[in-house]
Amino acid sequence: MKLLVDFGNTRLKWAIWKDAKHSMGGVFAHADTSLEAALSSNWAALGQPEAILVASVVNAELEQQLSELIKVHFDCEAEFVRSPAAAIGIRNAYAEPARLGVDRFLGLAALHASAQRAQILVSCGTALTLDAIDAEGRHLGGLIAPSPALMRSAVGSGTARVGEEHGELVEIATCTADAVWSGSVLSAVALIERFHATVVARLGAPVAVVGDGGGLEEWMHLLPNIERGRDLVVRGLALWSESGGR
Template sequence: MNLLVDFGNTRLKWALWDEDRRVMGGVFAHADTSLETALSRNWAALPRAAGILVASVVNAELEQQLAALVEEHFDQQAEFVRSPASALGIRNAYADPARLGVDRFLALAALHAAKPRAQILISCGTALTLDALTADGGHLGGLIAPSPGLMRQALGRATARVGEASGELVEIADNTVDAAYSGSVLAAVSLIRRFTEYVSARLGQAVAITGDGGGLDECLPLLPDIERGRDLVLRGLALWARRKHK
């Protein structure tokens, strides 16, 4: 059994993973609490794992904190996975492979392992990322933009009268809250649609679209064709752990 950790910009998600199933897990916003306090509460009763694998997109200081806490709690070292040029059936499009966020690489690997096909992965957390994948595992590249929530946070910080409150999704608003909320959601949806049209035209075929991340929910009413993915980064980490032991 492995302890898998998805260390995102805002949240840390973890799971004990046995072969191809999640045994138990949790999630917390690490910006809102002490990392040591949250992990002590979450991991106090966990058994020693065969391996501890981390997919991290945070800065080096936070990674070092996590590494020290893992060693303190489990008396073993965590493996921080980095995006390779090729692994798990995926060929990385980036000239410098490690520059592709490992969360994106692992999520693509999980998608490809579940169903090899021409497809697009949309992930919406702090950032909105879009990645295209061919049926034989070729990563074509992608785009990165602020998520709708991050757009509204930026507006709240940079303007005097536009806050971060959630509003109602409308095509044209008659108040500031709905205008900011709808503008951010519609901007994200428009980017997703444009990306999908480009990838479909480039491949000469319709492509499947899978979305993951809590920030995606507010876009779903306008994107009925998106399939909902769950725990894709953790599933990719599980594949990575299995690959190591073959």
């Protein structure tokens, strides 16, 4: 049994990898609770894993907290995976490979393992990230923007009279709440459409779009051809585990 941990900016997700299959264990928003209390509750009944792999995009302080909690619970060291220049079918486009978020790298690896085609991974959590690969697993690069939720938070906190009320999605708004809500969602959709068009033009071939992350649901219906991916970072960790990071 191996323990796989996806430590995102907002949520921590964990799963078990056993007998070439992964089973989701749990997920929680770590900003809303004590990391120690949540993990003690989540991992109380787990046996001793043979290895623990972590994909982390949080700061060094939170990583250290998690590392120490793992030592307490399991009396072993976790492996914090970093993005390499090439591994598990993906060739990283970054000149400094480790600066590509490991969640992005692992998500692309999971996509490429399931279908070797030109495709774009759209991940919507705290941030909105877009990454493209060709059919051979060559990473072409990507974009990072605020997610719609983060856009709304920024507008609400940075302006005097806008606020953060829930609005309705409309093409042309006639109230502030709808204007902010629709502006954030339609900005994300427009960015994805432009990025897709750019990658299609560059490759001269069809390019699939796959979305993952907790923020997809509010705008996914506006992109009828997008496919829904699930647990891609965890699946990428499983690939890393099986390959030994090669």
